């Protein structure tokens with residue numbers, strides 16, 4: 001379901017109450033250096049982290065978590081984060097999308113000593129890793145494995161999600177608007193009784209209302225997710241800022257003012273949009289409004305979709321003037337430069 005359905009350098013960067021010149025290091029934000037390359041289709045890239053993916057702990061994926069880790073390792077990624085679906089109170093006519101944090105953490109805790117260099121123990125005599133750390137072809141696999149959730153927003157859920165954030169040692173939490181008018185726009189019936197422009201307008205309004213109620217989130221996922229499912233969208237790409245600029249700008253300004261990140265979700269490319277979510281015009285608007293902090297994820301639900309579209313995404317980000325992306329460990333941001 002959700003898996004299937006579901007200018008250059010600029011001005012000043014605005015964070016609450018502070019103006020920071022471009023390239024100024026945020027207080028309390030660690031800088032990570034990328035030292036390797038990700039050989040997607042044999043082309044080197046500087047995006048080495050995939051911070052939006054799902055495994056069989058999400059209702060719309062059958063991929064074993066270990067297979068996702070091995071695939072990420074084979075691509076040369078340095079870090080990934082599992083952001084399993086937590087769409088509490090999803091409409092009952094659809095399936096449940098409430099992941100179990102306990103089960104997820106149990107499996108991540110099994111995998112980390114095997115594959116995550118931060119958790120591997122070293123044999124003091126041989127100097128070798130005590131974990132297997134090897135894929136099926138015996139190649140060494142070394143990938144940092146993050147524990148996250150994708151929080152599906154509805155107006156009555158923030159308190160429930162705040163408790164989750166308090167109760168579990170998450171690395172990263174994403175906020176996602178999957179519903180509008182209490183329905184999932186993946187399904188054709190959503191589009192029957194109103195114009196596409198009206199439905200999409202409702203979607204952005206709901207998203208704006210919900211992020212202002214939510215406290216525990218680090219990035220806003222796939223802001224224009226709904227445009228993937230516009231009937232007939234294959235014929236033209238929907239230009240959201242042309243029709244909904246005011247509400248989209250309000251969402252972006254809120255993200256910036258809160259010091260949060262905007263996610264660039266490359267799944268739009270494999271969904272046939274030819275561009276990530278949000279669209280390049282929204283990314284440019286984010287830049288124009290002072291936005292600099294982005295996270296990057298493939299929204300993979302299968303091993304072969306990990307980092308898919310990252311090469312095109314990197315080119316777009318550089319054209320838009322982004323010079324770095326952000327990853328999270330223990331809910332703390334770390335910036336990684338784009339080469």
Ligand SMILES: [Fe+2]
Nearest residue numbers: 002006150176
């Ligand atoms: Fe999503």
